[in-house]
Amino acid sequence: MCITEVKQNSNHNNNGDGVVKSNANCNNGTVHDAFISLDRGDPKMYYMYWKNVDDKCSVTIKASDLMSYFADHDEGGVFYQLPEFSKAVHRIHNVVGNAVTKGRYIIGGTGSSQLFTVTLAALASRINSCNQIKNKRRIPVVCAQPYYSCYEEALEEEKSEIYQWRGDANKFNEEGPYIEVVTTPNNPDGRLREAVVKKKGGVVICDLAYYWPQYTPITAPADYDVMLFTLSKATGHAGSRVGWAIVKDKEIALRMIKLMSLVTIGTCHEGQLRATTILDFVSDNYEQHLPNGKLVVEHQEGFFEFSHRVLAERWKRLRAVVNRCGIFKLPDYSPEICTFMNKSTPPNPAYAWMELKTGEDAEKVMNKLKIRTRAGPRFGVSSKYVRVSMMESDETFNQFLERLSTLQD
């Protein structure tokens, strides 16, 4: 999720619905004339689940609560971080089985976007100090294409003196240190990934925003040196701007905490408290029903089954429409056993990565249908591709399918 056009963002209403109600391009105000936005990753589909448990999972903060800069006073703790937040993060990963957290540092950030640049800065400064580089060069940052559009946009705008966006990892063949970002499952195309450069002197940041059971089968706990997660895509609470890094190396963790203290003096404590409540609510729900660590399928529909069901249904419907129209094609994904769901399931990615079968400008085709999507070039690839969010509200998703259905081969 990345927002670079301020004006685009303002044409947008508030109730989990992506339909633009007032739009300068829309003269008669009917829904069919208005653009619908599926270009961003705003996770509105989750609203339906959380609305049903509104009062069971609320947070009350009194006037004198959470006032200090300091939230954790234990030796070795992250000073700005509520200890219960760190515990909730360990716990949810244990319940889901999607990441190794034992003995690792949990470092919260203002979304995983902040942690992405803070991690790059910590790694780049360590690389420079380890190599005692006299004529400092900017450490190349690469990611295999198609790559998440905001990596490039954030780094180009940030203008760091110590690292630099260098694009597609497949084309990278320089000697010396570099940082490779591995997004798995990948945004935009939902594929599972591994590092591709594999050269001496490289370090990897693993962006696991979408490694949750609703999007992809969990096959093993992820175990990388630096892993990034975000509440936005885990539970759908994007407004909280809560992300976390799971970091193996103490020195890197301390550099990151120092950077967090200088850049924003940590993160919002109210957001941490909210995230703790939300994550613990999900964990509670499953721990009650997980004898021997296995999901018992008979219990009431929990958060991940709800989300998995909604996405699986949407993917089924989208594939039917796409096949009928014959204009676009979608990636195929193989089912695997999900250790959390305890069954075989295909991936149901958060985005549909749609490729035009013939013709060169997929965005133009979508624009004609008044569907806003994100075009291939922003992900480092051809304009034959667009990324479409699968996480919008029911109303927006239904309109998307309706409009797409009007396409004829």
Added chain:
Amino acid sequence: MCITEVKQNSNHNNNGDGVVKSNANCNNGTVHDAFISLDRGDPKMYYMYWKNVDDKCSVTIKASDLMSYFADHDEGGVFYQLPEFSKAVHRIHNVVGNAVTKGRYIIGGTGSSQLFTVTLAALASRINSCNQIKNKRRIPVVCAQPYYSCYEEALEEEKSEIYQWRGDANKFNEEGPYIEVVTTPNNPDGRLREAVVKKKGGVVICDLAYYWPQYTPITAPADYDVMLFTLSKATGHAGSRVGWAIVKDKEIALRMIKLMSLVTIGTCHEGQLRATTILDFVSDNYEQHLPNGKLVVEHQEGFFEFSHRVLAERWKRLRAVVNRCGIFKLPDYSPEICTFMNKSTPPNPAYAWMELKTGEDAEKVMNKLKIRTRAGPRFGVSSKYVRVSMMESDETFNQFLERLSTLQD
């Protein structure tokens, strides 16, 4: 407030009290053997006020609240910002009369620390694009000494390619564009300030974190192109990490919003909601008692009178101890009519800027008393100075005076 030593932060307990309860340097565990910390600007004195109104000013957030990235859907709004937050900021400045906000953009950040670098980046990139500089140089950033220690530390660590910390504004005599930071009242020394460079091509960022009636008489609404404020020092809610910029120029405002969207996709919505509640509570209290915009002194003690009274009493007691001991000297401040308090009052700065009368190492003197302070060199001046927080808990402040009293001339 700035935290650069991770280990320092962990020796700290949680109840608004700066006394270290467990400390490796403290063998017998008595309070007098433990270090007390007055080096940071954690605004703990405000806890006493807010504790009394805990339930009158609380916030409840349900499971489905504040989920979207988008909080403001109006054309021209800041997409990530609750409209009620922007209104609360306009309102508090109108009530207090400390800043012009009419027709200005209110841009929230994760504390004013984030807004500081975001503003620098927006100004520097505009300067570069206006001047069509081919061989880009890093725009110098200066501030008259003694300057807030975190400006230098954050910029040195951030390693931007487009701006660069260049220290004391008084020594700056280069031609060409530059950015001057004007902190008024100043951190660390409480002085009112204006820009000192005044050359062609310069732009000013005004840090007004302490321009509130508890710290200094409000003499007129501040009216600068870019002004920064923070909830931490306005009401004492440091953990919320809520700051705001008041920006005159549309292009700068849009650049800042774009940067905010790329760096952290805005700010935590829970923190914004909390800040709104806190600011509106203070405004409510005064608007009820302000016929014709004047403060009626008979009404129940409001937030600013409480804070002003506590700081004024502390300054009186500190001056008595300092005069008696004869080792240090403190700055003198002249009283002025405060338009908000409707009376003449001297400034009661958030920090005591203490200068050793003889000798060179003020921090060493304080360390012998087991008082942690922040030394002059971090503010760009001699080690004869230390900065001491006046905003700690009662208990810590009393111990500070007790220990200081043991000094003999």
